[in-house]
Amino acid sequence: MSPTPSSFPRLILAPMEGVLDAIMRDQLTAIGGYERCVTEFVRVSQTLLPRRVFHRYAPELKHGGVTPSGVPVFVQLLGSDPALMAANAARAATLGAPGIDLNFGCPAKTVNRSQGGAALLRTPLLIRSICQAVREHVPNTVPVTAKIRLGYDTEDQFEEILDALAQVELSELTIHARTRRQGYRPPAHWHQLSKATQKMPYPVIANGELWSPSDVTRCAAISGCDTFMLARGALCRPDLAAAIQGHHRGIAPPAFAWQQTQELLIQFLERNQQTYDERYAVNPVKQWLMYLRTYYPQAGALFNEVKRINDPTQMAQALMAPSRSEAA
Numbered sequence: 001m002s003p004t005p006s007s008f009p010r011l012i013l014a015p016m017e018g019v020l021d022a023i024m025r026d027q028l029t030a031i032g033g034y035e036r037c038v039t040e041f042v043r044v045s046q047t048l049l050p051r052r053v054f055h056r057y058a059p060e061l062k063h064g065g066v067t068p069s070g071v072p073v074f075v076q077l078l079g080s081d082p083a084l085m086a087a088n089a090a091r092a093a094t095l096g097a098p099g100i101d102l103n104f105g106c107p108a109k110t111v112n113r114s115q116g117g118a119a120l121l122r123t124p125l126l127i128r129s130i131c132q133a134v135r136e137h138v139p140n141t142v143p144v145t146a147k148i149r150l151g152y153d154t155e156d157q158f159e160e161i162l163d164a165l166a167q168v169e170l171s172e173l174t175i176h177a178r179t180r181r182q183g184y185r186p187p188a189h190w191h192q193l194s195k196a197t198q199k200m201p202y203p204v205i206a207n208g209e210l211w212s213p214s215d216v217t218r219c220a221a222i223s224g225c226d227t228f229m230l231a232r233g234a235l236c237r238p239d240l241a242a243a244i245q246g247h248h249r250g251i252a253p254p255a256f257a258w259q260q261t262q263e264l265l266i267q268f269l270e271r272n273q274q275t276y277d278e279r280y281a282v283n284p285v286k287q288w289l290m291y292l293r294t295y296y297p298q299a300g301a302l303f304n305e306v307k308r309i310n311d312p313t314q315m316a317q318a319l320m321a322p323s324r325s326e327a328a
């Protein structure tokens with residue numbers, strides 16, 4: 001049965017390391033449809049991190065913890081030491097984080113080797129200890145959420161992980177509906193999420209393979225979730241959240257034309273030039289084009305043209321070329 005409260009669907013912009021930084025969060029949340037964002041993971045390994053690290057991952061902390069369009073940005077932490085995670089979460093909260101998210105899903109080998117991210121899925125009791133310690137050290141007014149996968153190699157421990165997490169007073173739990181071994185390969189196993197929606201004492205957020213409004217409708221029906229986290233789909237189609245919201249209200253706005261997306265790319269390049277060293281301003285544009293090309297054929301053609309450009313001025317000229325809007 002599909003949930004249909006008036007707020008349905010709630011949409012969260014996913015954390016994506018190396019991709020979804022404050023510039024991208026600003027651009028995507030300005031288009032609309034999102035209730036909140038989550039930062040790229042902040043690695044907690046041995047120390048209480050200084051303020052500048054939190055500000056680097058979440059510059060929004062200097063402006064009330066929200067994007068310029070007012071969408072709250074939760075700070076995501078990744079680590080395996082309960083006391084250290086708690087101390088860093090408390091610091092993030094003191095710096096104004098509107099919420100703390102805990103990463104138990106990262107599949108990167110370097111992270112997993114030091115018992116971080118998805119590696120923790122093999123030790124549900126340690127996940128519980130980390131969540132409990134963080135919850136106890138962060139003021140009650142600041143929500144604490146967690147993000148998991150279905151398991152490490154298999155789904156065998158999924159219910160055990162849920163049972164452990166059900167004992168902690170989290171605000172919400174995001175589940176990427178794949179194991180670590182399944183990586184990012186389709187399909188996402190949305191049916192597994194229904195176990196969580198039935199069992200957990202707090203809301204479950206569905207994540208994985210949500211590329212279109214109809215994916216959200218199907219995922220809601222299969223999982224029982226009314227909240228969804230958009231990751232790669234949000235980059236492939238910048239207006240995805242607005243399109244999903246419109247679809248469910250019967251007022252679907254016209255899809256973003258390629259020309260509108262091209263304008264976003266030009267702004268994106270300018271913002272990257274202003275924020276980072278000139279040398280690093282061009283690669284994020286190429287990276288975004290790689291995502292965009294799955295939705296816009298024009299982005300694929302443009303990527304082939306610009307892939308060897310390293311100079312921001314040349315990149316700007318290529319992005320502004322008028323022929324682009326007529327192509328494909």
Ligand SMILES: Cc1cc2nc3c(=O)[nH]c(=O)nc-3n(C[C@H](O)[C@H](O)[C@H](O)COP(=O)(O)O)c2cc1C
Binds near residue numbers: 015019176208230
């Ligand atoms: C390049 C990349 C970076 C990611 N970085 C993070 C991260 O920092 N924290 C996290 O919890 N998940 C991270 N993820 C996982 C996504 O948030 C999401 O769970 C996953 O992509 C599945 O959703 P999708 O199928 O809609 O893309 C990352 C995924 C990708 C592709």
